[in-house]
Amino acid sequence: MATTNIEELVETLSKLPAIELAKLKEALESKWGVKAAAAAPQLVAAAPAADAGEAQEESTEFKVTLLEAPADKKISVIKVVREVTGLGLKEAKELVEGAPKVLKETAPKAEAEEIVKKIAAAGGKASSKGL
Numbered sequence: 836m837a838t839t840n841i842e843e844l845v846e847t848l849s850k851l852p853a854i855e856l857a858k859l860k861e862a863l864e865s866k867w868g869v870k871a872a873a874a875a876p877q878l879v880a881a882a883p884a885a886d887a888g889e890a891q892e893e894s895t896e897f898k899v900t901l902l903e904a905p906a907d908k909k910i911s912v913i914k915v916v917r918e919v920t921g922l923g924l925k926e927a928k929e930l931v932e933g934a935p936k937v938l939k940e941t942a943p944k945a946e947a948e949e950i951v952k953k954i955a956a957a958g959g960k961a962s963s964k965g966l
Contacts, residue, residue, distance in 0.1 A: 852921055853941050894965025897947035899939040901954060901961050904931045908958025915957045919950050931959075941966065 848856070864870055899919075904912035909931060917927040919938055930936045938950060938961065947963035954961035 853939055857941070895944060896941045896966045897939075897944055897963040898937060898966055899942055899947050899950045899961060899963045900937050901931065901934045901959060903934050904957075904959040911957035912954060912959040915950075915953045915959070919953065934959075 848859075851859070901912070901916065913924070913927050913931050916922065916931055916938065917924065920927065920930070922930065930938075938954075939947070942950065942963075944963075951961045951963050
């Protein structure tokens with residue numbers, strides 16, 4: 836029974852936008868008196884300098900940026916931006932017309948790659964950069 840509750844909680848949290856997840860993280864840190872991902876900086880700092888490029892590839896969080904959307908593909912790109920960000924039509928259109936713009940401040944690697952693929956399939960260009 837507890838497993839079902841955990842699965843439901845994971846499913847619910849997976850639907851939240853990144854900004855809401857960041858607020859949730861801060862609230863839980865404050866309530867529980869802990870710091871999330873405190874071990875991650877230690878692991879990066881312990882890596883030898885020669886592995887700096889490798890550490891970059893092992894990033895778990897990525898920023899996804901819309902680089903451009905050709906005029907003839909703008910509608911398709913706007914649809915993908917709305918799907919990815921949850922923005923309304925007007926906001927998504929402004930974001931696409933103002934490219935380059937950040938679509939997601941933080942996203943897991945798989946999600947970032949998926950967003951870049953969807954934008955490319957719609958005819959636009961996007962990139963993801965490890966944080």
